[in-house]
Every structure is written in C-alpha cells, then in structure tokens.
Amino acid sequence: MHSRRWFSLLWLVAAVAAVLVVFAACGDDEEEGTATGTPAGTAAATAKATGTPAGSPAAAVPELEDGVLQAGSDIAYAPIEFFEEGTQNAVGLDIDLGNALAEELGVTAEFTNSVFDGLITSLNSQRFDVIMSAMTVTDSRSKEIDFIPYFSAGTDILVAAGNPKNIKGVEDLSGLTAAAESGTIQEQQLKTENDNLKAAGKSEINVLIFSENPLAVEQLGIGRADAVLADSPVVANDARLSDGKLQALGLALESAPYGIGVRKDSPELKAALEGALQKIMASGKYDQILKDWGLESGSIQQ
Numbered sequence: 001m002h003s004r005r006w007f008s009l010l011w012l013v014a015a016v017a018a019v020l021v022v023f024a025a026c027g028d029d030e031e032e033g034t035a036t037g038t039p040a041g042t043a044a045a046t047a048k049a050t051g052t053p054a055g056s057p058a059a060a061v062p063e064l065e066d067g068v069l070q071a072g073s074d075i076a077y078a079p080i081e082f083f084e085e086g087t088q089n090a091v092g093l094d095i096d097l098g099n100a101l102a103e104e105l106g107v108t109a110e111f112t113n114s115v116f117d118g119l120i121t122s123l124n125s126q127r128f129d130v131i132m133s134a135m136t137v138t139d140s141r142s143k144e145i146d147f148i149p150y151f152s153a154g155t156d157i158l159v160a161a162g163n164p165k166n167i168k169g170v171e172d173l174s175g176l177t178a179a180a181e182s183g184t185i186q187e188q189q190l191k192t193e194n195d196n197l198k199a200a201g202k203s204e205i206n207v208l209i210f211s212e213n214p215l216a217v218e219q220l221g222i223g224r225a226d227a228v229l230a231d232s233p234v235v236a237n238d239a240r241l242s243d244g245k246l247q248a249l250g251l252a253l254e255s256a257p258y259g260i261g262v263r264k265d266s267p268e269l270k271a272a273l274e275g276a277l278q279k280i281m282a283s284g285k286y287d288q289i290l291k292d293w294g295l296e297s298g299s300i301q302q
Helices: 002-036 043-050 093-105 116-124 185-199 213-221 232-240 267-283 285-292
Strands: 068-073 081-083 108-113 146-160 177-181 206-210 227-231 246-248 253-262
Touching: 068 093, 068 116, 081 093, 093 108, 093 146, 093 267, 093 285, 116 253, 146 185, 146 213, 146 232, 146 267, 177 185, 177 213, 185 206, 185 227, 185 253, 206 213, 213 227, 213 232, 213 246, 227 232, 232 246, 253 267, 267 285
Parallel strands: 068 108, 177 206, 177 227
Antiparallel strands: 146 227, 146 246, 146 253
16 A cells, blocks of 8 residues: 555656756747747748748848838828818828838838928837928038939919919019928919028018918918919819819919938948839839829829
8 A cells, every 4th residue: 555655756756857847948949939029931920020021122221121111201281281171080192102112122112190380200210211291402402312213393382363462473473472392392482582682672471381282272262362372283283173262373483392201320221212213114014103193294204
C-alpha cells in the first residue's frame, strides 16, 4: 500500500514538471512574438502587420506603413474638393486624384477636412501625410514644405451678373470691396494691389477675408462685396451654380501649378507619389479624371 502511494506520488511530480516545461516554452515563444510583432522572414506577415501589401511601392514609405495615405484638405472649394450636398461624402478633382494615387501605391486615401490657412502647420505637425487642397506652389510655401505639381490654374474674378461695376481686372477694384479666402494666393494678390494703389495715390480695395470660399461668395450674393477672387475653376463653378445671378470674368491671372504638399522630412513619400503620378498620367487615368470634372485645360501635361 505504501509503495503504491509512493509510485503515485512520483508519477504526479513528473507530470507537473512536464507541464511546467511546456508552459515555459510557450512563454518564451509569446515573448518573442510580442517583440518582433510578426514571424521573422515572412513578407506576407510583415504586410499584414503594417497594413501595406508586400512588394508595393508604399512598402518602403514610413508614412504609408498603416496602409493609408492621410491627406489634409479644405473641402469647400468646388469643383476641386467639396462635400456632396447634404452629406459628408467628399468629391472633386483632388479627391479622385488622391484616390488614384493611393490605389497605384496599394493603399487607401483618407481626406481630413481642415481650414486652408492652417494646412501647412498641420502637415508639419504630422496631423496628416500630405496636403491635397488646390494649393498653389509659391516660393514662400516651398520654404516650409515640398511640392509635387499636378494641375495648373490662375485667378479669376466673380462679379454680379452683368458686371455692373465694369470690373476687368484686379486694378479695377480700387475703391470697391473684394472678398477672398484666408491664406490663399488671392488674399496676397489683393494685398499687393493695395500696395500698388497706395503708392499711386489711389483709393485702396476694401478687402474682406473669410475662412472658406463659400462665405466670400455669400457676401457677393447679398451685395456686401463687389467681387470675389478665387481660382479660375472655382469661380467658374460658383457662377454656374448661381442661377444666373453671378458671372465669371473668365480670367486666369498669374497661372501657376497646384502641388501636393509633402513634409521636407518625407523624401520616400515624395518619391513614391511622383512615381504614382507619372504612372496614372501614362495610363490615361489622369486625363480621364480631369475630363470627368471638365478641367482638361488645367492639365500639366499640356
């Protein structure tokens, strides 16, 4: 009886020891997996962990490791970017181009609505990866971020139907009230013209600046402004939607390229986007997107 109990005790000790060895081995495996995140040497596992398909152009781009191209945009500038009426569904030239570039890179594009005047600051604060927001490339902006040109536009002037103030250019705004969006090229153009008018001893322009272009257009519609300055495609669209109450002068002053804004410490992302842009141009997808929005004249391929 005693010997049988002793044998049982020995068997129990051996079984417990075996279980402890198994748990110890499992514990070592779990710690290694946590440290590496994915099984070593497995490309498919790496892609799954990062969100970026293995072998895609985005695989070597730090900003795209999550499988998403985050784009900051002032989504109130139709037809370049805007929300479909009554929805939060962003559409427009920049949206379509952004989606096409992301698809080429094997990732998904997501647009974050933000005030135009703060886009560069937000980009450099890493709130998003790029800017796609009808942003004209300028020397001053190029000191802060890098650009990839993708479209061309100039400034046009929106006035009341019939052009009652006989405005033909920015110089004709002397003594009148003009509205524009904050942080835009048009705000700077109005400031420059006022400097010229002051130097010439002429009446300056009463400048109204708003956070969004639709607010500036609203001032023209209710008679509190004599003109609105904006990019030519936007002015044409505003006139088209006004039911004949407003008209575009049809100008393209100081035409210059829009650029995709990229942080200066994102050379891999910039190179990847430049390559993707060249590919959608070569495939004809770029031209088709411009045609879809009636903006063929802004093609930088011409």
